[in-house]
Amino acid sequence: MPRVVPLLCVLAVVIAVWFAASVPMNWSQAQALADDNASWTDIAAATQSLDRPLLPTPAQVAGNMVTTLVGYPITSPRSLLHHALVTTWESLFGFVISLAAGIVLAIGIVHVRTLDRALMPWLVASQAIPVLAIAPMVVVVLGNIGLTGVLPKALIAGWLSFFPIATGMVKGLRSSDVMQRDLLHTYNATTAQVFAKLRWPASMSFLFPAMKVAAPLALVGAIVAELPTGAQAGLGARLLTGSYYGLTLQIWSALLMAALLATLAIGLVDAAQAVLVRCRGGRL
Amino acid sequence: MLLVLSLLMGGVALVLLARGDAAPRRIATPIVFGLLVLWLWQLACVGYHVPFVLLPPPSDIGVAIATHLPMLAADFRQTVLRSVIPGWLIGSGAGLLAAIALDGSPFLRRGVLPLGSLVSAMPIVGIAPIMVMWFGFDWQSKAAVVVAMTFFPMLVNAGAGLVQTGAMEADLMRTYAAGYRTTLLKLRLPSALPFVFNALKLNATLALIGAIVAEFFGTPIVGMGFRISTEAARLDLGVVWAEIFVAAAVGTLSFALLSLLERAVTFWHPSYH
Numbered sequence: 001m002p003r004v005v006p007l008l009c010v011l012a013v014v015i016a017v018w019f020a021a022s023v024p025m026n027w028s029q030a031q032a033l034a035d036d037n038a039s040w041t042d043i044a045a046a047t048q049s050l051d052r053p054l055l056p057t058p059a060q061v062a063g064n065m066v067t068t069l070v071g072y073p074i075t076s077p078r079s080l081l082h083h084a085l086v087t088t089w090e091s092l093f094g095f096v097i098s099l100a101a102g103i104v105l106a107i108g109i110v111h112v113r114t115l116d117r118a119l120m121p122w123l124v125a126s127q128a129i130p131v132l133a134i135a136p137m138v139v140v141v142l143g144n145i146g147l148t149g150v151l152p153k154a155l156i157a158g159w160l161s162f163f164p165i166a167t168g169m170v171k172g173l174r175s176s177d178v179m180q181r182d183l184l185h186t187y188n189a190t191t192a193q194v195f196a197k198l199r200w201p202a203s204m205s206f207l208f209p210a211m212k213v214a215a216p217l218a219l220v221g222a223i224v225a226e227l228p229t230g231a232q233a234g235l236g237a238r239l240l241t242g243s244y245y246g247l248t249l250q251i252w253s254a255l256l257m258a259a260l261l262a263t264l265a266i267g268l269v270d271a272a273q274a275v276l277v278r279c280r281g282g283r284l
Numbered sequence: 285m286l287l288v289l290s291l292l293m294g295g296v297a298l299v300l301l302a303r304g305d306a307a308p309r310r311i312a313t314p315i316v317f318g319l320l321v322l323w324l325w326q327l328a329c330v331g332y333h334v335p336f337v338l339l340p341p342p343s344d345i346g347v348a349i350a351t352h353l354p355m356l357a358a359d360f361r362q363t364v365l366r367s368v369i370p371g372w373l374i375g376s377g378a379g380l381l382a383a384i385a386l387d388g389s390p391f392l393r394r395g396v397l398p399l400g401s402l403v404s405a406m407p408i409v410g411i412a413p414i415m416v417m418w419f420g421f422d423w424q425s426k427a428a429v430v431v432a433m434t435f436f437p438m439l440v441n442a443g444a445g446l447v448q449t450g451a452m453e454a455d456l457m458r459t460y461a462a463g464y465r466t467t468l469l470k471l472r473l474p475s476a477l478p479f480v481f482n483a484l485k486l487n488a489t490l491a492l493i494g495a496i497v498a499e500f501f502g503t504p505i506v507g508m509g510f511r512i513s514t515e516a517a518r519l520d521l522g523v524v525w526a527e528i529f530v531a532a533a534v535g536t537l538s539f540a541l542l543s544l545l546e547r548a549v550t551f552w553h554p555s556y557h
Binding site for chain 1: 298299301302303309310313314316317318337338339391392394395396398399402405406407409410411412413414416417418485488489492493496497500501502508509512513516517519521524525527528531532535536538539540
């Protein structure tokens, strides 16, 4: 319980400051819309319920989220749930691709010396490169050869989450104790047995933190990949159309939805980790 | 034929190179691998007549870089010098100051740091349309996105770094009758430096991504993100690859510079001995 109290206090302060800031931020717009003889309390009240406020209040954003989440059928392009599901599917697809590819590459790097020497420096260097910049080009090029829809976005999402998983797994597969590896060696264990009994179990304590970094990255990749296709579906599309038409409430609720999805993704990785810890008798 | 031959030769060369443990071989192996990839890319593009709009060969990207130098320089000025660097400095600086301010109160630290690490995992680039609305189309809104993206990683890392001091060192400072300020300046900030540099390096990449992606949401007709999105839509992929090359070079260079600076400033750290 004591861990939660400071968190809640800080959250309450953030929301209070947000409410307070919405008054001066929206003041001039509310004043322009108000009657000439409106008192300043009327204007202050009006700042809380503008159609396209410069800074929507938390209550407005929450209200907009609820109406767009449950107010429309899920197939309707007005439903936030529809867009959130599109983005979730894209990033999940990409995440699974990158998980498989990252683990396979890490296994290769750990076992094949040539791969290690040739690829590892590039994997490390790739963390300094803004890989997200290639997103528009990949989407446009793939669209050009007839690949549209989920796959291009999933590829960007996967590409982005691939690097943390690959580097994390390389570290993890190497994290086993030298003594234990030597012990298995004295047992005349094969490489496959060392992998299955020692390297793979030891790597889990690196895989889960890597997944916690990679899962939100997949989400970012999917959202950004939705931008160049002319905003058809997904949270990125909601952000872009909101930005075109000045629909601030739509932007904020899409943003909050993305934040919720990221939190959910991290929570799911945590839950999977907890399950694994329990299966292994309290250790990761 | 040539493709298979170079693949075989390159592969053999790599295997041979990777055998040794000497430093030149360790450096040469990834470089040879990179060159091999470029060479195969070129051969495959030319040999199989891959359409230019799908994947331009490296030679054409080189030509695009050479012919568009003034434009690349203008985009670099707009994106890197105007948005990335000020945003990165302000965001990282504010994050560091906030971490120091939080340091005095364990209550606030327990409230803010978990939230901060959660927020650093959020898709913060999404605030770009809001920042465009608040700060206009020019570089100010991009710098604001960069500030928001770099603030939280620095806050979390510096916050973690400031509590890294060993009990022995803290006790020693107390025997010197050192106050809070002296302990902070002489002991705790220096010992937090590896964490601060970690955040600075992470933020360098984040800042580039933030500025480039923010330009997808609307910008004056200059900037690396603007160029990438418009030229990709016009299928002028040579220019897009040239911009990506510049972005990668800026990212790698800033990472390398920060690593050098880190080495110079935290020379005492055990990891350099």
